[in-house]
Amino acid sequence: MRRSLLRAVMAVVACSLVLPSLALAGYGDTIDMTTGVTEISRSVHSLHRTIFYICCIIGAGVFAVMFYSIFAHRKSRGAKPATFHESTTVEIIWTIVPFAILIGMAWPAAKVLIKMEDFSGSEMTVKITGYQWRWHYDYLDEDIQFYSQLDAAHNAARQRDSGVELEQFEHYLKEVDNALVLPVGKKIRFLHTAADVIHAWWVPALAVKKDAIPGFINENWAKIDEPGIYRGKCAELCGRDHGFMPVVVRALPQDEYDAWVADKKAEATTAKLDAQREWSHKELVATGEGVYQRNCVGCHQAEGQGIPGMFPAIAGSDVANGSLEKHLETVLHGVGDSPMQAYSTRLNDSELAAVITFQRNAFGNTTGDTIQPSDVRSYRNGQMQSLATDTGYFSNFNVTGAN
Amino acid sequence: MSTAEAHHDDHDHHGPAPGFKRWLYTTNHKDIGTMYLLFSLIMFFVGGAMALVIRAELWTPGLQIVDPMFFNSMTTMHAIVMIFGVVMPAFVGLANWMIPMMLGAPDMALPRLNNWSFWIMPFAFTVMLSTLFMDSGGPAGGWTMYPPLTLQMGDSFAFVVFAIHFLGISSVMGSINIVATIFNMRAPGMTMMKMPLFVWTWLITAYLLIATIPVFAGAVTMLLTDRYFGTSFFSAAGGGDPVMYQHIFWFFGHPEVYILILPAFGIISSIIPTFARKPLFGYDSMVYATASIAFLSFIVWAHHMFTTGMPLAAELFFMFSTMMISVPTGVKVFNWVATMWRGSMTFETPMLFAVGFVVMFTIGGLSGLMLAITPADIQYHDTYFVVAHFHYVLVPGAIFSLMAATYYWMPKWTGNMYDEKLGKIHFWVSTIFVNLLFFPMHFVGLAGMPRRIPDYSLQFADWNAIASIGAFGFGFAQLIFVWVIIKCYRGGEKATDQVWEGADGLEWTVASPAPYHTFETAPEIK
Amino acid sequence: MSAATSGYYIPHEAKWPIVGSIGLFLFFYGFGMFLNDQTGGGTVTLIGAAIVVVMIFGWFGLVIKESEAGTYNSQVDTSFRMSMMWFIFSEVMFFAAFFGALFYARTFSGPWLGGDGAGGAAATNAVLWSGHDYVWPSDGPAQLGGDYQAMGWFGLPLINTLLLLTSGVTCTIAHHAIKDGNHKKMVRWLAATVALGTIFVGLQALEYYEAYAHLNLKLTSGIYGSTFFMLTGFHGFHVTMGAIMLAVVMFRGMKKHFSAENHFAFEAAAWYWHFVDVVWLGLFIFVYLL
Numbered sequence A: 001m002r003r004s005l006l007r008a009v010m011a012v013v014a015c016s017l018v019l020p021s022l023a024l025a026g027y028g029d030t031i032d033m034t035t036g037v038t039e040i041s042r043s044v045h046s047l048h049r050t051i052f053y054i055c056c057i058i059g060a061g062v063f064a065v066m067f068y069s070i071f072a073h074r075k076s077r078g079a080k081p082a083t084f085h086e087s088t089t090v091e092i093i094w095t096i097v098p099f100a101i102l103i104g105m106a107w108p109a110a111k112v113l114i115k116m117e118d119f120s121g122s123e124m125t126v127k128i129t130g131y132q133w134r135w136h137y138d139y140l141d142e143d144i145q146f147y148s149q150l151d152a153a154h155n156a157a158r159q160r161d162s163g164v165e166l167e168q169f170e171h172y173l174k175e176v177d178n179a180l181v182l183p184v185g186k187k188i189r190f191l192h193t194a195a196d197v198i199h200a201w202w203v204p205a206l207a208v209k210k211d212a213i214p215g216f217i218n219e220n221w222a223k224i225d226e227p228g229i230y231r232g233k234c235a236e237l238c239g240r241d242h243g244f245m246p247v248v249v250r251a252l253p254q255d256e257y258d259a260w261v262a263d264k265k266a267e268a269t270t271a272k273l274d275a276q277r278e279w280s281h282k283e284l285v286a287t288g289e290g291v292y293q294r295n296c297v298g299c300h301q302a303e304g305q306g307i308p309g310m311f312p313a314i315a316g317s318d319v320a321n322g323s324l325e326k327h328l329e330t331v332l333h334g335v336g337d338s339p340m341q342a343y344s345t346r347l348n349d350s351e352l353a354a355v356i357t358f359q360r361n362a363f364g365n366t367t368g369d370t371i372q373p374s375d376v377r378s379y380r381n382g383q384m385q386s387l388a389t390d391t392g393y394f395s396n397f398n399v400t401g402a403n
Numbered sequence B: 001m002s003t004a005e006a007h008h009d010d011h012d013h014h015g016p017a018p019g020f021k022r023w024l025y026t027t028n029h030k031d032i033g034t035m036y037l038l039f040s041l042i043m044f045f046v047g048g049a050m051a052l053v054i055r056a057e058l059w060t061p062g063l064q065i066v067d068p069m070f071f072n073s074m075t076t077m078h079a080i081v082m083i084f085g086v087v088m089p090a091f092v093g094l095a096n097w098m099i100p101m102m103l104g105a106p107d108m109a110l111p112r113l114n115n116w117s118f119w120i121m122p123f124a125f126t127v128m129l130s131t132l133f134m135d136s137g138g139p140a141g142g143w144t145m146y147p148p149l150t151l152q153m154g155d156s157f158a159f160v161v162f163a164i165h166f167l168g169i170s171s172v173m174g175s176i177n178i179v180a181t182i183f184n185m186r187a188p189g190m191t192m193m194k195m196p197l198f199v200w201t202w203l204i205t206a207y208l209l210i211a212t213i214p215v216f217a218g219a220v221t222m223l224l225t226d227r228y229f230g231t232s233f234f235s236a237a238g239g240g241d242p243v244m245y246q247h248i249f250w251f252f253g254h255p256e257v258y259i260l261i262l263p264a265f266g267i268i269s270s271i272i273p274t275f276a277r278k279p280l281f282g283y284d285s286m287v288y289a290t291a292s293i294a295f296l297s298f299i300v301w302a303h304h305m306f307t308t309g310m311p312l313a314a315e316l317f318f319m320f321s322t323m324m325i326s327v328p329t330g331v332k333v334f335n336w337v338a339t340m341w342r343g344s345m346t347f348e349t350p351m352l353f354a355v356g357f358v359v360m361f362t363i364g365g366l367s368g369l370m371l372a373i374t375p376a377d378i379q380y381h382d383t384y385f386v387v388a389h390f391h392y393v394l395v396p397g398a399i400f401s402l403m404a405a406t407y408y409w410m411p412k413w414t415g416n417m418y419d420e421k422l423g424k425i426h427f428w429v430s431t432i433f434v435n436l437l438f439f440p441m442h443f444v445g446l447a448g449m450p451r452r453i454p455d456y457s458l459q460f461a462d463w464n465a466i467a468s469i470g471a472f473g474f475g476f477a478q479l480i481f482v483w484v485i486i487k488c489y490r491g492g493e494k495a496t497d498q499v500w501e502g503a504d505g506l507e508w509t510v511a512s513p514a515p516y517h518t519f520e521t522a523p524e525i526k
Numbered sequence C: 001m002s003a004a005t006s007g008y009y010i011p012h013e014a015k016w017p018i019v020g021s022i023g024l025f026l027f028f029y030g031f032g033m034f035l036n037d038q039t040g041g042g043t044v045t046l047i048g049a050a051i052v053v054v055m056i057f058g059w060f061g062l063v064i065k066e067s068e069a070g071t072y073n074s075q076v077d078t079s080f081r082m083s084m085m086w087f088i089f090s091e092v093m094f095f096a097a098f099f100g101a102l103f104y105a106r107t108f109s110g111p112w113l114g115g116d117g118a119g120g121a122a123a124t125n126a127v128l129w130s131g132h133d134y135v136w137p138s139d140g141p142a143q144l145g146g147d148y149q150a151m152g153w154f155g156l157p158l159i160n161t162l163l164l165l166t167s168g169v170t171c172t173i174a175h176h177a178i179k180d181g182n183h184k185k186m187v188r189w190l191a192a193t194v195a196l197g198t199i200f201v202g203l204q205a206l207e208y209y210e211a212y213a214h215l216n217l218k219l220t221s222g223i224y225g226s227t228f229f230m231l232t233g234f235h236g237f238h239v240t241m242g243a244i245m246l247a248v249v250m251f252r253g254m255k256k257h258f259s260a261e262n263h264f265a266f267e268a269a270a271w272y273w274h275f276v277d278v279v280w281l282g283l284f285i286f287v288y289l290l
């Protein structure tokens, strides 16, 4: 009996190791953690595997004994109950042995953790700010910053009953308009914070996940080994569109990264120039439509009809057909406690001018107004006072630093 | 029962009052227990229906059925209903029914208070569920209600907070009653170390409740004042911290999860010896293990917060302390297996559910252990791996223990045997589907699917479809359960006093169904 | 501790609990409506509160009647004692949540915002709140509520501490009096205790007035204002409750409800009073002194 028990235990233990391994081998990306592309992510992955196997063995051992007993000690097989109900020796053994196993798990875990928490020697810093529902990236050493949000096509497809064929997207819900671009081989320090509610910036392949807490900054870091595109998601419930807040990291070799930085700076210069010049009405409406599609359509809807009871229509809206002042105020500073947020820092003057012009001349609105970037600028200057005294639970800190 | 004291002669042998007054005014622990159990059964279907909304939406990628906001309020309300409306009241119901009988007491220590503890529940849940019908919708910030997100909620927020206060009053009063009953109402000779384990685990659970529910009440009170009175507990601008809420919440929240499992341990510790026809192995160590789990549960809370940016030393501390809980929990599992070892086992429905509990709870416990490993948890956190973990300990854990308890004690409650065949079918269907439902969640979680999302990437489609099939299968299997209960209530083979061949304990010495009043005169304890 | 169970009084019908549930239901629902500026909220709250008060009078009246009729044996008395003890413990834990918030803000979030701590503290201060120096008392980096002055410990708070400590002594003297069966003495000393409690609450109200009128210290004055008013406010509420309990006990004492052996109601109220006293000491040290 002892022998057959031993054999049963061994068999179950063997299965418990072989089966998961087979499964893991075949289905890697839908059933197990990614190995990732940083030293940390590889350590985490192997730690994960180690503890997983240990748990499998423990489980298998316990279940094997139990099922053997269920099989052998059943009344229908004529088993007579024993009467023992105590044994200090085994009690001590099965307290000490698990304890020892735990130490065996805690040791490597502590080592990895200490490595993760070593922030020293970073070579560049990116500040990441979570917004409902987009990310803002700020390259602190480069004077580059931009927003990143769910790609417009995905955004349209994910609307309820959109009827869009999802299979056409290779990375459904994991595509953004502006990816975070990073160089490989550098220790990059991330500073996490949020503008409204808690978010969490998570890229599995980098084994980086940190809560972005409004008013506080959290740190972590990554050193990416391989160029590639790495996708992740916001990992802390942050309201309505929490599920639609992806993260995409594009890791480039150093030279390509440098080229990207140069491009980005050039772009910024053009944008600055754009903001200085006079735009044509047509150009503003055309640009404004794009801005609208990327930023406003989620709430005010494609035809500007809004969602009654939740988001007001732009079509025929008093604001979009009324005083320009009020319209600027609404879009730049948002509306009190409503989901209508302040866009003054999120869009630049040209984009703001364009989208406002668009709203005033689309969806059947026919004000004929043309708003120039310079109008937005002078509105801003006139309004500096009110910006500075804008207070409230969520907006009391200087979230975007620059601007 | 015939040697009653003079001064309540007139009340003696007095049965239940007629009509609805019996239920409204009752001070009888059995009536109150029954009401608690029925209430939680109904709420199980309410919370389950919400889960089915979730699973229906998640059946395939894309948003088909509900708005994301409504989805969030479904997950939130599902969890609140299941925890506060199903598992907790069900355990209190069992405590009401069984503890006085197990101790040889005439009733609970404070029968009127007992009535109140129950009759708060329906009112409190009316407040809670009514928020779903308000313009601003129900709570949608997760059952953990983290600020600042929760503070963005509309008008219904105040009602949610008050419903929690209301429920808290019920829980604390109920727990105080249980503590007083256990310490003060034992029959002569029923020493502490002779008490059935169900009583022990409840005693310790009651302490967890008394110690943590008020902390939870404090936390939501601070949310309320932040929202309506301009305090800044959880706002950095005013010198507070959103993470402070998380610390206070989890100081309650972690012991809470043991509140949801310790009485289950007690139930399983009653059932296994009965059907193994062998005394429980290691009674003393079971008691000490329960106490250790309860003690440890107060110093592990921040394992829910490994990504919030705690200092390294804190992360290490909470990792180690959390891992330690596996030791006393392991002792329990080993003791159950040792109880079965060389027993003479039969597998009636309660035993099936108990064995299912041991296996699947252990799976859930082991994944909990994996979550405790901080560097790995940073990857697991807020993914479906966590969802898989806690459903394994809660559904085939806590819920299975409740089903085991129902089958085990139902003959004592109704006087009739339940339909064994249906019971077994119920077990097997539930077990198969519950694994289809929750096992794939481990996979998608590890592969990177976050929790609390109404829509997901295509790579997770297959496993989610399987989980949804499992959910509907498991859900509808519970209709069998309801049918078995109704059938058993209506009639069936008469149960003997002892009911089960191997059953041992005072509750099995009284008639089946248990008379309205038991042990008005204390029994002799050998 | 277990005694013979026969003779343990089991009431057969309880009407008050359901009344209490309805009262609380209306109270909570009304208060929710009130907070959201819905019409009728205040009225519903008051109706609910009134029902709860009626319930308390009815229920306790019943218990007092039964107690006077000798319905309860010593085992029932023990149940009452245990319940009161654990109820007070639950109240302690309620206060613990707010003390926890105070300690957390003072030792973790405050310094972090000021730039002290591992991880991202330095960045938090430099990037988000540049120039913010953390010092307690703090209304946070955004200085919500404007300039204010903290409440000193000298003056009213110190007087209040002395009042409460004295009231603890008078309460104990009253207790000894009833143990000696001396009703008159008990009532006299209880009256003193209630009076001290009432003065305490009055001074507390005065202190709040000072804070709002002269110090610009408000509930909205950042974390200091929040913790200050919530802790002292809940404490003040508990003092009020305790004083009411003691007053009821005093009136019952006048009616000679207690005996040297049997005076659980007195002890329950006294325990509660001591609990309120101890919480105040915690407040005085951590909110005012340190």
Ligand code: HEA
Residues within 6 Å of the ligand: A058, A062, A097, A098, A099, A101, A102, B144, B257, B258, B260, B261, B303, B304, B322, B323, B325, B326, B327, B329, B330, B331, B333, B361, B362, B363, B364, B365, B366, B368, B369, B370, B371, B372, B373, B377, B380, B381, B382, B386, B389, B390, B393, B394, B397, B398
């Ligand atoms: C009944 C409820 C219950 C129970 C019993 C447990 C038990 C445990 N839980 Fe779980 N947990 C939850 C309910 C529960 N949990 C819930 C609801 C959440 C999510 C909350 C939310 O965010 O919404 C959660 C989340 C959660 C987290 C946070 C995850 C995250 O969000 O990132 C962690 C992390 O440490 C954790 C750990 C554990 C551990 C170590 C145990 C241990 O007690 C398990 C111990 C048991 C065993 C280990 C198995 C048996 C033992 C043996 C066979 C002995 C041999 C074993 C060894 C020596 C290894 N749980």
Ligand code: HEA
Residues within 6 Å of the ligand: B044, B045, B046, B047, B048, B049, B051, B052, B054, B055, B075, B076, B078, B079, B080, B082, B083, B086, B087, B141, B142, B143, B144, B387, B391, B394, B395, B398, B399, B437, B451, B452, B453, B454, B471, B474, B475, B476, B477, B478, B479
């Ligand atoms: C005791 C607690 C408990 C229980 C029993 C359950 C039971 C179930 N849970 Fe839940 N769950 C939680 C506690 C629990 N859960 C918690 C704490 C969370 C976290 C919430 C958060 O993130 O904040 C959660 C979250 C959660 C999620 C994740 C949501 C998300 O992150 O987006 C999912 C998804 O599948 C889920 C599913 C289920 C299912 C399918 C069941 C099934 O077991 C349910 C079984 C179904 C039934 C019993 C239905 C019976 C109904 C019928 C047969 C139809 C007939 C209808 C009527 C008569 C009205 N639960």
Ligand code: CUA
Residues within 6 Å of the ligand: A130, A131, A133, A198, A199, A200, A234, A235, A236, A237, A238, A239, A241, A242, A243, A245
């Ligand atoms: Cu942002 Cu979730």
Ligand SMILES: [Cu+2]
Residues within 6 Å of the ligand: B253, B254, B257, B300, B301, B303, B304
């Ligand atoms: Cu926990």
